[in-house]
Amino acid sequence: MRIVFMGTPDFAVPTLSEIVGRGHEVVAVYTRAPAPAGRRGLDLTPSPVHQVAERFGLKVLTPKSLRTPEAAAEFAAHDADVAVVVAYGLILPLAILEAPRLGCLNLHGSLLPRWRGAAPIQRAIMAGDQATGVCVMQMEQGLDTGPVGLVERIPIGPDMTAGDLHDRMMVLGADLMARALAALERGGLAFTAQPEAGVAYAAKIEKAETRIDWSQPAQVVHDRIRGLSPFPGAWFPLGPDETRVKVLRSTLAEGAGPPGDVLDDRLTIACGSGAVRLVELQKAGKQPAGASSFLNGNAVPPGTRLT
Template sequence: MSLRIIFMGTPEFSVPTLRALKEAGHEIVAVYTQPPRPAGRRGLDLTKSPVHQAAELLGIPVFTPVNFKEPEEREKFRTLNADVAVVVAYGLLLPEAILTGTRLGCYNGHASLLPRWRGAAPIQRAIMAGDEKTGMMVMKMEKGLDTGPVALTREVSIGENMTAGELHDKLMLAGARAMADAMEKLGADDLPLTPQAEEGVLYAAKIDKAETRIDFSRPSREVHDHIRGLSPFPGAWFEAEIGGKPERIKVLASERAEGRGVSGEILDDALTIACGEGAVRLVKLQKAGGKPLPAEDFLRGTPLARGTRLA
């Protein structure tokens, strides 16, 4: 049975799910997304979110409230008479009036294997912790932060060198399929809910700029996971002296390597860097204002000599 759905999402991550629900024959009665934000180099142009743009192309009404504190916004939501709300990376906390404002409640697509990595940055945190698998979970929302019962799970493996950007894209597609499957089951009254385990709860705090600097004194496994967990954004970085002044350089890809030395020391001409234990090879780098480049190309324009110590 097709459902009347309110879709709530904002970034590119949410768009495949919106399209999958539409293609499955459900009626998307409205889309809620974050308001247009300043963009461009001068921040003067207001840019609609990826979900906003996708919804307009699909001919779906779009609403962009700043929050749901006003009674009028809550009443507008309720009078849409939707069967269910689907939430994927919306970016606003939903009050009780919204969580209960549809016939069947709100279902969230969350990018982790709950209860591990509840919260804002589950993709990055899973990689930074060295997890070998993660997944997409469809969860019925309640007032707690990602605490609701789970309806459906799709596991995704994390490759040894996979970056957060690559995992993001993999989960984005898995999430779209998972939510389409879940809504088909919900429409058939065949979507059981399982409470989350009480053990194994971890919170995926938002990435802080203060934790993006690479600490080469850590073991190579941790350094490698840190780099790929922050790639491509915000990017892990180190400082090196170039042209007589320190310059910040982002590392967008790395791999573990053999080698020993003082932590941060460049061990060879292929950018193998000594860590507190083992070494990492820097594979893709980017200077401020420059393009991401393979290490070989980067070194042609920015020589970093063997024996140099990175900080």
């Protein structure tokens, strides 16, 4: 089929690669414009999708908006059978949604209608969900409201981080989209409307959510840590200079005490109820380190209270 691909981050790269590998004709790739990078922000770095598309020799377009008549006319001129959208980053107006003969398919990282919106991977873990999934949805003007064609369910392990789930989901999602396109080409992809019950919105992560609150129950603290790992990262201040320390991995642990107290020499921290053990940390400006390595360079003896 003639396909327009629309995506930006590394999450979208396996899907683009799978589509090309299955022999479809990718007539254009839409992605976000190169972003400033480097210490001074003077270098412009193409998105991961942009870089891969150029290696495949595909036409790449980086419009700042799709809401102009010129953008709609250019999109329609591709004469695409279908558009595939994976974490693109721009809202698609009705003129774009209606241009491909078979519409626009979106790969979304949740079990819709739960976790519509910007941060479904993080929100599922932060909420303590035991399972999530990836689905192929027919796009419409509402926020992730379209009917669903295919779904792949993914269990969430007790210590799984958002990074772990992201990597698992992008591989499964690429295969799921390839299967959806094969069924669509045969005329055998059936869509089911989302139920009205069970809707939840995955709002983008705010900075105020990232500081660890040790007064919360241990399960809540643990879910916050792993749901925000590796980015933006849940953190706490350490030492008199309040150096920011991200916690990248943790696990539930035995122990009790005043919230924030360091209970042993393995970085077990008391919470509002129960305790968590910090497994991997990253001090500001440093590389991630396991707890034992971190303690070699940072004094956090039992009895220390983390604020």
